[in-house]
Amino acid sequence: MRIALDVMGGDHAPTAIFEGVRQAAEQWPDLRLILIGREEVLHSQTSYPSNVELHSVTESIDAGEEPVKAIRRKKDSSIVVGCRMVKEGKADAFISAGNTGALMAAGLFYTGRLQGVDRPALAPVFPTMDGRGILVLDVGANPEAKPEHLAQYARMGAIYAEKVLGFEKPRVGLLNIGTEEGKGTDRTKEAYNLLSQLPIRFIGNVEARDVLYGVCDVLVCDGFSGNILLKNTEGVAKAIFERLKAEFTRTWLNKLAAAILKPGLKRFAKAMDYTEHGGAPLLGLSGAIVKAHGSSDANAITNAIRQARRFVEQAVISQISGEIGNDRGE
Numbered sequence: 001m002r003i004a005l006d007v008m009g010g011d012h013a014p015t016a017i018f019e020g021v022r023q024a025a026e027q028w029p030d031l032r033l034i035l036i037g038r039e040e041v042l043h044s045q046t047s048y049p050s051n052v053e054l055h056s057v058t059e060s061i062d063a064g065e066e067p068v069k070a071i072r073r074k075k076d077s078s079i080v081v082g083c084r085m086v087k088e089g090k091a092d093a094f095i096s097a098g099n100t101g102a103l104m105a106a107g108l109f110y111t112g113r114l115q116g117v118d119r120p121a122l123a124p125v126f127p128t129m130d131g132r133g134i135l136v137l138d139v140g141a142n143p144e145a146k147p148e149h150l151a152q153y154a155r156m157g158a159i160y161a162e163k164v165l166g167f168e169k170p171r172v173g174l175l176n177i178g179t180e181e182g183k184g185t186d187r188t189k190e191a192y193n194l195l196s197q198l199p200i201r202f203i204g205n206v207e208a209r210d211v212l213y214g215v216c217d218v219l220v221c222d223g224f225s226g227n228i229l230l231k232n233t234e235g236v237a238k239a240i241f242e243r244l245k246a247e248f249t250r251t252w253l254n255k256l257a258a259a260i261l262k263p264g265l266k267r268f269a270k271a272m273d274y275t276e277h278g279g280a281p282l283l284g285l286s287g288a289i290v291k292a293h294g295s296s297d298a299n300a301i302t303n304a305i306r307q308a309r310r311f312v313e314q315a316v317i318s319q320i321s322g323e324i325g326n327d328r329g330e
Contacts, residue, residue, distance in 0.1 A: 003308050004091035006078040007037030008060035009098020011295045014041050020301025025049035036078040057081050067101030079103055083110040086287035093288035093308035097296045104141050111287040116324035120284030121153045128214035135161045136219045139226035147190040150220050156283040156320050157218040158200045163314035173206035173216035175225055278303035288312055
């Protein structure tokens, strides 16, 4: 299996990518890991594991660049080349921690959508209190979505949650302002009816306050609502940990209490750490494209590689294609 990685993208690139790849190369010696980046960056390392190969490009896309213009102008950038390699069969999966919009645009333009999928969805795993995690889609690929798009997200999410995340008969919920069937907008009401008719384990509407308690395994929403949920969850988690740190270092008695609680706090921090879940797949594309978090460290990159590996092993693309095609009678 060949997994390509963007060396140029991410807050901690290229160091985090190099270290994450070294860890993955040792853990899965059967993998062929392809590093895509500028020649001078790739050759800044004196040695690589034997199952790592290099692919030089002349351009890279910065975080602040306008996505569509960037991928059209910079056709020899690491993001464009990675997506094109998947399309051409030169790589089985591509991972990038770079510009999210550019990766989504390049995935659409150069990798392409699966037949029968109207809009791909960005699907990260949120941490939950029970440690299982919850797959949320969409969180920003499409700010607006029609009811039929939400139904497609539900189908794709259920398949991915089962085959990659290991959930047996995953529970699928619809993000809404109340749990009652008649709640929400006309769009969510229609989506509720569509999801109820699908051959999935649909549990109904889910409120945002219940998400971190793991009331479902797959949460379906439009990209606008999903992105707000994502950013709010990250912000609240950051604020809580900062406040705890300030309190535990305020007095000597608090410091003593912190020392006693340290093992439990570490377990809690690990359970709520996004790096344990790797990256967010772009479901609905004709190839395995994974968006790693922009602030990914080496551990997050290794876990993103694990995720991409299972994505390919479980033939998720062909299964999604088959399910969506059956829904449409194709």
